[in-house]
Amino acid sequence: MKYKISHRTLYKYETTASLSHNELFLVPRNTSFQTCESNTVHLTPEASTRSVRQDYFGNIAINITLETAHTELEILATSQVDLLPNTAPVPSSTPPWEQVKENMVRFDSQEILAAYEFVFPSPMIQTDPLYAEWALDVFRPNVPILEGGLGLINKIFNEFEYDPRATTSATPLAEAFEIKRGVCQDFAHIGIACLRSLGLAARYVSGYLHTQPPPGKPKLVGVDASHAWLAIYIPGTGWIDLDPTNNIIPKDQHLTLAWGRDYGDVTPVRGTVLGGGNHRLEVAVDVVQSQG
């Protein structure tokens, strides 16, 4: 299945801004199921400096500097992605989670060592026995790890309410957990916090979701936003994506941009500006299936 993604970020300034530094994670990764066939990141006004590098986790980071006076900055990322249907293992066939936990500590292979990094707290996700206890009724003794993972996202899906007004990108995890409200980013963080507090490896995935219009209605343009979910590591199998916001294992409608320990590692657009007074941020995302 091929998808066209357009991700437009617009900063509108009250007064003229003269200098802006930005770090962008807007290039879809290649994975075993996903191929990024094309990607352009277009800036208006054009950046005076643009550097591309691969970050610690293998994501593509673009660093740009604008030195021209501007009152608006538009960052338009367009990508064409080919996505094969993801095949997840049968949950009951996965190893018991306690065994996975032990495997992690032993890290018998390079791959497990690389995943081991995602067992620990990160700047936005503190681990706490509190999260482990909360998750223990789905991670009962000897439960296969993927069953536990599915139980966990089901629990988040049922006990948390989607509420974009409840949190911001700066809301601490503990607060979202307390009020049981938030958006996909919070849900992903909470799932990760639970898994890591149990001693399991979990990472944050930033990306997009191809949404379907309600039956009989046309698909609206620009209504989407960037999406986020999590992935859990199973030795011998690899990373399995889990989407707590939709309570599913992503199959062929989740498009991956980048992954890291938490939102802070892979924020799609992060920047600073000189001057400009107050500013407004507008984001529009469109994901459409393309032919061919």
Add this chain to the structure above:
Amino acid sequence: MEQTLTESQCGQTGSPCEPILSRDTLSSNTAVNFVNGMLPPHWERLSEYLNSLGNQELARRWKKARQIIHEHGAAFNILTQKEETERPWELDPVPLPISKGTWQTLENGIRQRARLLSLIYRDIYGNQSLIHNRQLPAELIFANPGFIRQCSGIAKDTSSELHLFSSDLIRPANGEWQVVSHGTQTPAGIGYALENRIVLSRILPRMFHSDKVQRLAPFFKHLTNSLMEVSVQKQVEPTIVMLSEGPSSPFYFEHVFLARYLGYTLVESSDLTVRNNTVFLKTLGGLHSVDVILRQVKDNGCDPLIMCSPDLTGVPGLMQAIHSGKVAVCNPMGTGVLESPGLTPFLPGLCNAILGEDLILKNTDVLWCGNPDSLNQVIDALETRSRSLTIVSAFGSDHAWAVDTAALDRDQSQTWIKTIKSAPYAWSARLPVTPFTLPAWSECGVLNRYASIRMFATAKREPETLLPGDQEKSATEIETAVMAGALTRVSDNPVAFLFPGRQKQGSKDTWCLSDKAAGFKSMLHKFSTPYEIHRGSDLPSRVADNMLWLGRYMERTEGALRLLRSLLSRINSDIRLTEIQELPFLMCTMARMKIMSQALCKPGAKFTMKVVEQEMHQSVFNADLPGSVLNCLNKIKQVASRVRDRLSNDSWLILGRIEKEMSQLRPGDKLSEIHGTINEIILSISAFAGLAFESMTRGMGWRFMDMGRRMERAAQMTIMLKSLVREPKIPAGNDLKALLEVADSTITYHTRYRTTLHLESVVDLLLIDELNPKAVGFQMASILAHVEALPRKEPRPVWSLEEKIALKLTTQLRLADTQALMEKGPDGGLPNLVHILEQIHSGIEQLADTITQHYLSRIETEKQLKLELSRTPGSGLMGRETHPSEV
């Protein structure tokens, strides 16, 4: 428990004949190891010399030493409340002598550790083979907040070694020297070590001549060389700056001291900007590219783009500039991870694995709870509470805090057990160890105190001897130079050195003895080099801005005080209030200067005793009035603290005096009591101005301060003159007299005009005259000279906007005809005079704005942009996707 060694607490007790370091004193200290009842030679010579001086002579010399310390910057404390953190280490005159043999071991040990840690750094941020091979526990790095993943890939060449490295060591009584901790991000103390040496070489010069004490200067030479060498862009005369957090840093004094000594520009984050992946210094002359940054800012304060928290400071884009290879930052970014106490137990193994040799200096015992045995020991200590361990974070010192297991109650112990068990790898514990004691001298006598030394190393580079083939050195060949001296810290508390804290400590010079006689050359010549002579236009815009405002606030305060004093001298006299005809003029002027409430300028305003007293109190104490004395003095304090490195020590003393005088003003004071204090403050402010005039280098800093002063004075004078003609009539003689008094021009007037007061003569003297330093004309002529000297991009004859404005204002005054200014209008007022005053006043405002825009607008800093929230809702529209378990 805490003993402070200050003059104020004791008189001179030691009798002249009593030895300073008696045999008893020395033998009561564990630092001195008697061999067969004999003092070791290095102690022998020291005590002989000190004893030959005697207490009185030492006290006399010590007084001189304190003066030197004072000159170097003790006065920096004056305007801050946190005096003890400003100078954490009070010096005492008895040094710690270290024998040649011992020193050799210490030096080799520190050199080895600097190399070892540099190589560990390269590995952690490189291919991580130490983790793969399990020589370094993965948890210690992966879970470490000091492990900054954005630094991966920058550790590839010579720039990735430690350019400045420190190590704290202690020696238990009857034991070996051992290493407590390492400083790898921004090691503090080389400035203090240097200062201690300078002071001691002044008061005990003979020892340096005869006793073959090794010099510190070569270390600084190596440091400078290594910073020059690391420059990527320019090998010849690279621009090197020292990046500091500014006055908020507890080590700001040292930053100022070192920057002066090394000749680097001291900058804060807001002075730097990144364009085209290159770092620039924002100066009055424009943007100057920076090649090397010697940072005194921790990893997490360097670049807000690499950290999540929006309130973090730093230079946006710095990390990208480092990745692009356009700037070298020393120490390299991400080195904080090397300070982790949890790393300590692994150093012996790593040393063998990496360098193929044994660790020369052993560590103080540290238990890392990631190791099951160590964890059990710590849990056991907490359970039984029978043993004292100090629990600290296993990660970098930034994240460290310490708790003594013996000091915990049962509940606290249980909480700690739970905390540690939930993430054992994040915790470590230090075993108790008692450092040796040393004699410390003060006027009170000699005290025994615990001691620790901090040694320093830098990368060693000899550019002139480098052969082409040498550049391809193998990874392990890192050359390191160790400072032939150290900062000795002393404390009453034996555990003070085991973890970072803010306990009051003393410091000592440390003497490493050698066979060869040390050179006798003083290092002091470097200090007298004024900053601005050779790099005039390098003045950071931020500094210029603060200097400008310092000048303005100084002048504003003086103006307010002079008005107040004139008013007070009238109120505190036997004249009845109603007979003081100039009262409305004085009070209206103050209202216009926002020193008093605006209502006073309204026609028909009543001036009863109650109103006058109330208003005068307000003008001193009301923080809501922009021009109140309290407000002005606070502003001076704020601005001055930001440019402390640019002001002379005497200027600092005066600022301290002003603050002291200000603290004598209390809201409950009677007007008569305030009078005297105000007189004193006026004198101090005049002294400050006099010093600036007499002793400041005529560089850009001085120019901006003087410009600020002149602009403010001109603005104030036009306000006073305007308020003189506020009503459409000829001003009364009393008003003129009061004006001359406030303007400090009474004598000048009377020498010129005898006794008669004429408005025309007063206007000539205070508005147009270019010889009277209080006149507007004088200010404008000075300002014109200043703006002509500012750095410029356009060559002559193109005139800059600020030059045009200053020229226009000066010319306008020069061409003014006083007779024409006295022409009466139809309402009996003086429209021509009012007109020119208004023009001059708005012209000054415009000039100030223009200068700010042209030279100072660069000080604005970047702010963080809003972040997009990934907020795609659960659509419930995922019909096509199914649970795999349902397949």
